[in-house]
Amino acid sequence: MTPKPGPIERGGVARSFDAHARTYDKLVGSNPGYHAHLRLSAKRMGLPDRGRGLRLLDVGCGTGASTAALLDAAPEAEITAVDASAEMLAQAHRKTWPRTVRFVHGNAENLAMSGIVGPYDGILAAYLLRNLVHQDAALRQFHRLLRPGAPLAIHEYSVRDSIRSRIVWTTVCWGLIIPMARIQAGSTDLYRYLWRSALQFDGVKTLSERLASAGFEDIRVQTVPGWQQHIVHTFLGRRPADPAAAQAMTAEADVDPEAATPADGIEVTKPPA
Numbered sequence: 183m184t185p186k187p188g189p190i191e192r193g194g195v196a197r198s199f200d201a202h203a204r205t206y207d208k209l210v211g212s213n214p215g216y217h218a219h220l221r222l223s224a225k226r227m228g229l230p231d232r233g234r235g236l237r238l239l240d241v242g243c244g245t246g247a248s249t250a251a252l253l254d255a256a257p258e259a260e261i262t263a264v265d266a267s268a269e270m271l272a273q274a275h276r277k278t279w280p281r282t283v284r285f286v287h288g289n290a291e292n293l294a295m296s297g298i299v300g301p302y303d304g305i306l307a308a309y310l311l312r313n314l315v316h317q318d319a320a321l322r323q324f325h326r327l328l329r330p331g332a333p334l335a336i337h338e339y340s341v342r343d344s345i346r347s348r349i350v351w352t353t354v355c356w357g358l359i360i361p362m363a364r365i366q367a368g369s370t371d372l373y374r375y376l377w378r379s380a381l382q383f384d385g386v387k388t389l390s391e392r393l394a395s396a397g398f399e400d401i402r403v404q405t406v407p408g409w410q411q412h413i414v415h416t417f418l419g420r421r422p423a424d425p426a427a428a429q430a431m432t433a434e435a436d437v438d439p440e441a442a443t444p445a446d447g448i449e450v451t452k453p454p455a
Contacts, residue, residue: 233259242310343385
C-alpha cells in the first residue's frame with residue numbers, strides 16, 4: 183500500500199528543513215557511507231582536469247554536503263550551490279569554503295529568479311528531485327542550463343522497482359532513522375516524510391525515461407555500496423553535444439547499470455533480480 187501524504191507535503195518541504203537544520207548534519211552523519219556516496223556520484227560525473235575552468239551547479243545543496251562532494255571531485259572549479267531552505271544555507275555558511283564556492287537562496291524549480299542562468303559545465307542534484315512538485319519541468323530546466331556535452335548527476339533514492347529494497351529501507355527508517363530523529367531533533371516529521379517520499383518516488387526505469395524525455399543522452403544508472411545498495415543510485419545523463427541529436431531522441435532510455443562510469447576505478451554493481 184502506498185503511504186498517504188503527510189503534513190510536510192501540504193506545508194512545504196523547505197520549511198521543514200528550516201526547522202531541522204541545526205540537527206541535520208549530525209543525523210545524516212550517523213549514516214555510514216552518506217558522504218562517501220555523495221563523493222562517488224560527483225566523481226561519476228567524470229569532470230576533467232580537477233575542474234579547472236569549469237562552472238558547476240549544485241542544486242539542493244542543503245548544509246553543503248553535496249557541495250563538498252563536488253568540490254572534492256573538482257577542487258579548481260567555480261561552484262554555485264542553491265537551496266530553498268534559508269536555515270540549511272545558514273548551516274552551510276558556517277563551514278569553511280574556498281572563494282570559488284558561493285551559496286544562493288533559491289527555488290530549484292525556478293532558478294532564473296535567483297540569477298542562476300548558466301551555462302554550466304555540470305550539475306549535481308542530490309536528494310532533491312523527489313521533493314519537487316514539477317519534476318519533469320525541473321529536468322528540462324537543468325538541460326537548458328548545461329553546456330552541450332555537459333553532465334547531470336541525480337543522486338537519489340529509488341526503491342520502487344525492488345521489494346527487497348523497500349523492505350530494507352522501511353526497516354532502517356523505522357528501526358533507526360526515525361527513532362534517532364525523535365531523540366536528537368525532538369521531532370520525526372521530516373524523517374517520516376523521507377521514508378514516504380522514497381517509497382513513492384520513481385523506480386530506476388521511470389526516472390531514466392524522465393531523463394530521456396527531458397533531452398538527456400548517455401543515460402547510466404549505478405548504485406552505491408553498503409546497506410544502501412539498490413536504495414541510493416546515481417542517475418547520469420548528458421546534454422547532447424549536437425543539438426540535432428536531442429530532437430532525434432525518443433522517450434525510451436537505455437538503462438545499463440553495468441555501464442562504465444566516466445571516472446576510473448569505480449566498481450559498478452548489478453541490480454537485484
